[in-house]
Amino acid sequence: MRVTLLGTGDTTGTPTVGCDCDTCTAARERGVERTRFSVHVENERTDESLLIDFSPDFRYQFLRDEVPLPDAAVITHIHFDHLDGLGNVFRVLDDLSVYAADETDPETGASVAETVRADYHYLDRVTVVPTTPLETERICGLDVTLVPVEHPPLICYGLAVEDPETGAKLSITGDTSYAVPEESRAVLADPDLLLADAIVPASLCDHHPLGGRHEDATGVARTFGTKHMTREGALALAAELDATRTRLVHLAHFYPAAEAFEEPLAIDGEQYVL
Numbered sequence: 001m002r003v004t005l006l007g008t009g010d011t012t013g014t015p016t017v018g019c020d021c022d023t024c025t026a027a028r029e030r031g032v033e034r035t036r037f038s039v040h041v042e043n044e045r046t047d048e049s050l051l052i053d054f055s056p057d058f059r060y061q062f063l064r065d066e067v068p069l070p071d072a073a074v075i076t077h078i079h080f081d082h083l084d085g086l087g088n089v090f091r092v093l094d095d096l097s098v099y100a101a102d103e104t105d106p107e108t109g110a111s112v113a114e115t116v117r118a119d120y121h122y123l124d125r126v127t128v129v130p131t132t133p134l135e136t137e138r139i140c141g142l143d144v145t146l147v148p149v150e151h152p153p154l155i156c157y158g159l160a161v162e163d164p165e166t167g168a169k170l171s172i173t174g175d176t177s178y179a180v181p182e183e184s185r186a187v188l189a190d191p192d193l194l195l196a197d198a199i200v201p202a203s204l205c206d207h208h209p210l211g212g213r214h215e216d217a218t219g220v221a222r223t224f225g226t227k228h229m230t231r232e233g234a235l236a237l238a239a240e241l242d243a244t245r246t247r248l249v250h251l252a253h254f255y256p257a258a259e260a261f262e263e264p265l266a267i268d269g270e271q272y273v274l
């Protein structure tokens with residue numbers, strides 16, 4: 001399984017357009033970037049590719065990283081930065097299966113699958129496959145399991161991707177607070193590679209109107225506001241899941257420049273063979 005981090009940024013990415021903060025400036029100087037979230041998973045045994053989330057930067061990411069176009073995709077939730085690249089497949093892909101959760105979101109009155117189908121009704125070569133969380137689907141020769149996470153007010157899912165032949169395992173937290181349910185943690189546990197949402201360091205919680213939550217024993221917030229993990233929260237989750245390797249993703253340009261490119265914060269284009 002070859003995993004390419006196509007997009008490691010939050011909803012505005014780094015550099016953010018129109019921003020000359022120290023972190024965006026440092027990114028430009030280093031020639032690195034964090035575009036909107038997407039992960040490419042290639043099954044080298046079957047020569048198929050699975051895309052996790054449709055970044056608005058889809059076209060640019062595929063040109064830049066020269067990975068194969070996807071044979072199937074998973075959508076974790078309906079926020080702009082994870083879904084709105086789907087329109088890019090028009091006249092590019094002949095057919096595509098898009099897997100998304102089948103549970104009704106009380107906030108929207110529709111499941112992620114239903115919203116994707118409704119928003120992209122004009123893409124008649126896209127087949128939306130409603131998928132039951134916590135049940136494993138074989139996609140592109142890989143075992144994929146969606147797991148509920150906490151990203152209020154919308155429902156959102158993380159996922160585990162396992163190679164049934166080699167046992168290699170990739171876990172992705174999705175956009176989530178630290179309050180990942182126990183049954184979801186059990187599915188995500190023991191990955192060879194964990195990609196964990198770590199939007200900002202805990203020190204920035206003072207700047208969020210809702211502050212932080214899910215503090216550890218020393219008072220460090222593991223959740224920023226209500227929707228995302230802090231760096232410290234993501235690393236705590238990685239330790240609890242006993243991840244062999246962890247890359248922090250969904251990163252904002254609000255990281256201070258001195259911390260923004262430290263390990264294990266990811267940048268676009270990183271590739272891992274599991």
Ligand SMILES: [Zn+2]
Pocket residue numbers: 015016019020021022023024025253254
């Ligand atoms: Zn900036």
Ligand SMILES: [Zn+2]
Pocket residue numbers: 077079151175
């Ligand atoms: Zn989100």
Ligand SMILES: [Zn+2]
Pocket residue numbers: 010011037079081082175250
């Ligand atoms: Zn997001």
